Amino acid sequence: MKKYNFDEVIPRSGTNCIKYDAKEWMFKTDDVLPLWVADTDFRTPDFIVEAIKKRAEHEIYGYTFKPDSYYNAIIGWMERRHNWSIKKEWISFSPGVVAGLTIAIETFSKPGDSVIVQPPVYFPFFDSVKGTKRKLIENPLKIENGRFTFDFDDLKSKIDKNTKLLLLCNPQNPGGMVWTRSELEELSAICLKHGITVISDEIHSDLIFEGHTHIPFSTLSEEAAKNSVVCMAPSKTFNVAGLASSLVIIPEKAKHARYERALNVGHLGMGNIFGSVALEAAYNHGDEWLEQLMDYLWENYLLLEKFMKQHLPKVKVMKPEATFLIWLDFSAYGMNDEELMKFTVEKAKVGLNNGGRFGTGGDGWLRLNIGCPRSVLEEGLERLKTAFCQI
Structure with a gap:
């Protein structure tokens, strides 16, 4: 059984990807760690890449x-x-x-x-x-x-x-x-x-x-x-x-x-x-690859859950039953949507999704994407801790 490496950090800047190359458009600065767009930073599985390459050989x-x-x-x-x-x-x-x-x-x-x-x-x-x-x-x-x-x-x-x-x-x-x-x-x-x-x-x-x-x-x-x-x-x-x-x-x-x-x-x-x-x-x-992906994502979630309890207990985490997207309640900090996004971008330098965009019930919440190598998630969490612990 092949073991897939979800810890691999693959540079995506310069590939016209929305998550990284549209940061400045979205957040008005390029100086953020992007944990927003709902795609993952994991390498597309080899069996898909090889199938595409094989078809591409017929010109x-x-x-x-x-x-x-x-x-x-x-x-x-x-x-x-x-x-x-x-x-x-x-x-x-x-x-x-x-x-x-x-x-x-x-x-x-x-x-x-x-x-x-x-x-x-x-x-x-x-x-x-x-x-x-x-x-x-x-x-x-x-x-x-x-x-x-x-x-x-x-x-x-x-x-x-x-x-x-x-x-x-x-x-x-x-x-x-x-x-x-x-x-x-x-x-x-x-x-x-x-x-x-x-x-x-x-x-x-x-x-x-x-x-x-x-x-x-x-x-x-x-x-x-x-x-x-x-x-x-x-x-x-x-x-x-x-x-x-x-x-x-x-x-x-x-x-x-x-x-x-x-x-x-x-x-x-x-x-x-x-x-x-x-x-x-x-x-x-894709069955085996998906099983390994879900194990990795769950470990990422457990890391986030533990981190928030230890360092940012005012943030309420909605426990996911599916997806690689985590819904986080920052309302205890008393900021409106605009203030929360501004603070997260300018002070924490992390790019998340604004909860207000999701409609009624989203004010004061942020959506965070854990579909990334663990080291990237850890860096994002540390940035949030450094910024919000100053409040």
Whole structure:
């Protein structure tokens, strides 16, 4: 068994990567340690790199289609990792999960319809709704026993005849919740009762910590399958977001046909050669690598948790059940969002995500990415300690 080295520090500056080369644009200074953008600093697995190199050796990169082996890789991965038996005819494509969400919004609703979003949540959700001229309805999450959960009473109070869609973040970003079966079943029942289609962003579904199980929304019941669109990708798992290849799974035949029609109007269905090659390699050969990654990420989280308890006890850490993103409550320091970001950038010299961008419930919080070599995380934590211990 090959042992992968997640401690390796790989310089990324000068590669046009957003995390490092867009620091000055984001933070108005280049002098920050970036722990923000939701990709990792780990080397893309060798089996993916080798597959891309092999395809690149054939020096014609013309029009291509997705072979049966592509679909079989997806089907096998879903069966092994998520106990989900899917069919080829359910699978469609998107350049990215946000693109898939947006296409689905445009396909299954019309301008002026209401779309429910559950903040604090991945902030492009808001742009996808507003940018398509739909009405954004917020159903904020509650914190109970240190984790997010749904507020079903609030949800039911927000639904009217114009409510057509609900955008679900499953697992949840930024909190890292893996929704339980009972939580999802109650959510599904409400949406089914009111004819609301669930569009489920499941991009973090592979990144599940021990003791938790990801439940694809469409597996809840036959009715849920007919009432849902599931968006997934290998991008977060295997650090291939730049290859712009995601998948959309729609079990209901008529919905699938409508989505495909919208996708093909924009000639978006082909994707790119190397994205397809990477996806196939990832899903055929990625199991052992992923197991090692999750072990490493959990050790990173335990390091962060211990560090905060010892050195920054005023910071409340939401314990993740999935993802490499940690949701940190700095509200005890009494700063508003602008002040908190300014202090973190100028005094700690660490680049994190501003909690306010995630919507209602995000004020006073910051999102930190632990998908990095341990030495980088340690440096970031030390910088935060030095700065906040002066307050």
